[in-house]
Amino acid sequence: MNPELSRIFEKSWRATTKVLFGQELENLADYSEWLEEYLLPAARRKSHVSGKEVIVARDAYPKTARFVAADELALNRNYALSINDIKDIDSIAEALKEKCEYTGNRVLGNSAFVESSDIVMDSQYVYNSTNIEQSSYQYSTYMNRRGSKHCFGGGWAAAAEFCVMAVGAIELRRCFESHFIEDCSDLYCCFNCTGCHDMLFSFGQRNRNHVIGNLVLPKEKYAQLKNKLVGEICEKLKADKRFPSLFTMLPDKAPKSLPNTGLPAKKREESMEPIEKAFSSTCGVLLKKPVGSITLFEGWLNEHTIRLAEVKTMFGGKTPFPLNFGMVSEMPKSRLASVEETVELGNVALAEKDLSSLDAVIGALGKIAFYTPTWWTGENTNIIKSPIVLYSTNVYKGFESTYSENTGLTSLSLHSKYAYGCNRIIDSQFCIRCYNSVYLNRCMELDGCIKCADSYFCHNSEALQDAMFCFNMKGRHHVIGNTELEKEKYMQVKESLVGQMAYLLEKKKSLPWDICKFGT
Secondary structure, eight states, rough: OOHHHHHHHHHHHHHHHHHHHHHHOGGGGGGGGHHTTTTOOEEEEEBBBTEEEEESSSSOOOOTTTTGGGGGGTTOOOOOTGGGSSSSSSHHHHTTTTTOOOESSSSEOOOOOSSSEEEEOOOOEEOOEEEEEEEEEEESSSEEEOOHHHHEEEEEEEEHHHHHEEEEEEEEEEEEEOOEEEEEEEEEEEEEEESSSEEEESSSBBBBEEEEEEEEEHHHHHHHHHHHHHHHHHHHHHHHHOOOOOOOSSSSSSOSSSOOOOOOOOOOOOOOOHHHHHHHHHHHHHHSSOOSOOGGHHHHHTTTTTTTTEEEOSSSSSSEEEESSSSGGGSSSBOOOOOOHHHHHTTTTGGGGGSSSHHHHHHHGGGGGOOOSSSEEEEEEESSSSSSEEEEEEESSEEEESSSSSEOOOOOEEEEEEEEOOOOEEEEEESSSSSEEEEEEEEEESSOOOOEEEEEEEOOOOSSSEEEEEESOOEEEETOOOOEOOHHHHHHHHHHHHHHHHHHHHSSSSSSTTTTSSOO
């Protein structure tokens, strides 16, 4: 890190720890290894131009792919493909083999003071982070957005401030090692809490204050115990330069006796009919015809998404569980519960004698610590095997759907609709297999793109309209393989290529081409 950015982050770190612990922790660099523990795997490649390190948000590319850093990229390179080169998709792939470049270290919009990061949009003071939008002072974080600031470690949060090692959060203030949190402040080592403030070592709480170990305390007693426990957390951080994960504080084994939740497994109304209808409509828009049931394409649509498996909870229910989403996939399976079960379990509390010291609390946590990969908020309708859903409709096997509708096998769909097989897609519609992209309309196989429409197989491009097989282009129309065509010729070639895609999808239920592996 350059010295000036290092100085700025040291100041932010000291301010954040003073807010959390009442005293500053010095030397941020001493904690850097610990703060990286919750990061999702990012690719670190070498630029084929300069040899310098290139950070790429998703490690989805083959080792043979050619990379270039965004600051050494030549936008709108004309690949000058011939008509013979674009006669079919295999010919295009062969023609692009020695020309296409994948791009990392992407810093977009009104961003500044960014280092060792990728896909940073309208953000300032960002280090070792990926997929950061409209945020500042982000150190070793991922997927933070909507004005998040002074965040160290963790990620997947919106509107989070003064947080250390927090994952999965909305509207969060002054929180440490707390996950799956909504509209909360001043939380330490808590999980699956909503509308809560002033809380330590608590699980499944709703709209409660002054709680330790799920036990509601008088305000004065809470303040006394909080000062002691937070002080001990701070001393442990000073000594060890790290703090144990909430998921590793207790053994990964079932407790000897389980509390009674009093809840039968809850069944919700589910129907595949609107799922199938919306998928067919999307295929009609992109491929000019339906190609079959969505269930026949699950392997292909899931290739670059967060995969889900259905697992049993400790209380007889079932819940979808992510297999490849970092720390969330490390929840102890011996302590899984449904979201309804965890709320009921939140009524089981530690005794006051268990709160006498940090060691005492951690030693007693086995009585109350249960985890759920499920997080539902708001009015949700027709949700099928999808664990994280906020105000969404007609979601099929998607990992997270927030203010979205008609999505299937899509992970991290934010304010989007008619999206299938996508991973982290925002404010988009009618998309199939699009990744890390924003403001797309009628697109298929786009990766790291912004404000594109009617485009197929494009990487790191912006404001494309009617484009296919393009890399690192901006503001172009009627382009195939970075080669501009007359509109009539473009539409003729497009019809042929889209027909080829539809034919193979009907016949094989997948395509042999992939934007993350194209030309390699």
